Amino acid sequence: MQIIKNLVEKHYDSIVSLRRHFHTYPELSTQEFNTQQRILEELSALGLTPRKMAGTGVIAKLQGALPGKTIAIRADIDALELQDECGKPYQSQNPGVCHACGHDGHTAMLIGVAKTLVELKDRLAGTIIFLFQPSEECFPGGAALMVEEGALADVDAIIGTHLWQSLSAGTSGISYNRMMASPDSFTITIKGRGGHGSMPHQTVDALLVGAQVVTALHTIISRNIDPLEQAVLSIGSFKSGDTFNIIPDTATLIGTVRSFTMDIKKIVFDRMEQIVSGICLAAGATFQIDKNLGFPPVINNPQIAEVFANASVETLGAENTLTIDPVMGGEDFSVYLEKVPGAFIFIGTGNKDKGIIYPQHHPKFDIDEKALAYGTETMVRAALKLSSSKENFKR
Ligand SMILES: [Zn+2]
Ligand SMILES: [Zn+2]
Known part of the structure; x- marks a missing residue:
């Protein structure tokens, strides 16, 4: 017409x-x-x-x-x-x-x-x-x-x-x-025990725990999700510490998860919980994960x-x-x-x-x-x- x-x-x-x-x-x-x-x-x-x-x-x-x-x-x-x-x-x-x-x-x-x-x-x-x-x-x-x-x-x-x-x-x-995918976001707060940069043995280094968490979370998509599925996990913010001689007691990670099904979403967040919990347990740190589930x-x-x-x-x-x-x-x-x-x-x-x-x-x-x-x-x-x-x- x-x-x-x-x-x-x-x-x-x-x-x-x-x-x-x-x-x-x-x-x-x-x-x-x-x-x-x-x-x-x-x-x-x-x-x-x-x-x-x-x-x-x-x-x-x-x-x-x-x-x-x-x-x-x-x-x-x-x-x-x-x-x-x-x-x-x-x-x-x-x-x-x-x-x-x-x-x-x-x-x-x-x-x-x-x-x-x-x-x-x-x-x-x-x-x-x-x-x-x-x-x-x-x-x-x-x-x-x-x-x-x-x-x-x-x-x-x-x-x-x-x-x-x-x-x-x-x-x-x-x-x-x-x-288009379902966009979720998350914040992981890791609590250690801060202290002097020269005496790491007296601390639980939240920054180091956070770094291990960042690396380990990136294995979820590559090792736990079917390669033929579509999913993303990205960490967009990692904040910990302010200066050279203080071991920080807190690390905060903020990121997003993208997926197309509830099953995949569940696997990603379940694995996130297990990984963060395992790493924190090993280091003597505690943690909290806040999920913000977005649109379908x-x-x-x-x-x-x-x-x-x-x-x-x-x-x-x-x-x-x-x-x-x-x-x-x-x-x-x-x-x-x-x-x-x-x-x-x-x-x-x-x-x-x-x-x-x-x-x-x-x-x-x-x-x-x-x-x-x-x-x-x-x-x-x-x-x-x-x-x-x-x-x-x-x-
Ligand atoms: Zn738009
Ligand atoms: Zn937009």
């Missing part, structure tokens, strides 16, 4: 300027007040009756002229605690806050999807629910609150998009099963992923619609997928020729804005296909 491409093209400039507006004025998780206000205004101007949800989120409904299914489309709207160094005219005006994950684009695209679908209302079968979700970048994430407040009432299926730097603009990536994994429904992929084929061509391996990053889109069938797609934003090479969460992160048109068109096409589908979607 050429009409969809034409409509998205018509709205492209406004989608870009919305994205730049959100990029210039980013807001942190749970504080997206101005973003929320702007979304409400944009949707109201379309004749919709949006309302606030989950604190700083927004929900709106578009009823088509024909009967059909109810399809939700979700965008996350929050920014990161990071100083923007993109160097563009739309660089963040809010010090220390930056849209370095592309959620500015997600918000603008979903408004663009609403603008396009409103114009197609007469031929729309079914109902579209627009979900603008706050707080994706923090635990426990805004998705759970959206669901709690009824975002998925009567919804038959849900779709969502992430702008994705490691894919080139003009391509998309989707998986028919595992798409994003597992795409194959049926809906196929519809989404077809929408991408019509937008970008078959050669640019890539089947990808799962990534170990996490996303609370998974919270919706626990309730209703759905699928998540990556829309490529990288472009070496334009210098758009910095990864997500980098201070110089930026997107090739062409991707905004591709993402909008792909979502519009997928929503139309799904809402008019006669198939039964199974979770």
Whole structure:
């Protein structure tokens, strides 16, 4: 349908300027007040009756002229605690806050999807629910609150998009099963007995115990997990001691675990407990492990992923619609997928020729804005296909 491409093209400039507006004025998780206000205004101007949800989120409904299914489309709207160094005219005006994950684009695209679908209302079968979700970048994430407040009432299926730097603009990536991992974090606190650096025999060196723990934890994935499974354990922080002549009595390790199943998650955390306990016992130290279990994994429904992929084929061509391996990053889109069938797609934003090479969460992160048109068109096409589908979607 050429009409969809034409409509998205018509709205492209406004989608870009919305994205730049959100990029210039980013807001942190749970504080997206101005973003929320702007979304409400944009949707109201379309004749919709949006309302606030989950604190700083927004929900709106578009009823088509024909009967059909109810399809939700979700965008996350929050920014990161990071100083923007993109160097563009739309660089963040809010010090220390930056849209370095592309959620500015997600918000603008979903408004663009609403603008396009409103114009197609007469031929729309079914109902579209627009979900603008706050707080994706923090635990426990805004998705759970959206669901709690009824975002998925009567919804038959849900779709969502992430702008994705490691894919080139003009391509998309989707998986028919595992798409993104479950992200957990942990803090291990080791207590020894501090003392003089010259008298180690009188101490229990927490730093040395910590170092052994760091090394040993790295054997969990390589020795305890089936090599054909997917799992990651990374330690991102190791703090112990302050100066040259004091043996520290405490060591603190902070890290993350990524996995796709509860079984794998359990093996990793069970082994962590055994390893830390064994090393501390041998050294005469004590320990505490605090786990912060994050979102479930994003597992795409194959049926809906196929519809989404077809929408991408019509937008970008078959050669640019890539089947990808799962990534170990996490996303609370998974919270919706626990309730209703759905699928998540990556829309490529990288472009070496334009210098758009910095990864997500980098201070110089930026997107090739062409991707905004591709993402909008792909979502519009997928929503139309799904809402008019006669198939039964199974979770
Ligand atoms: Zn992010
Ligand atoms: Zn993100």
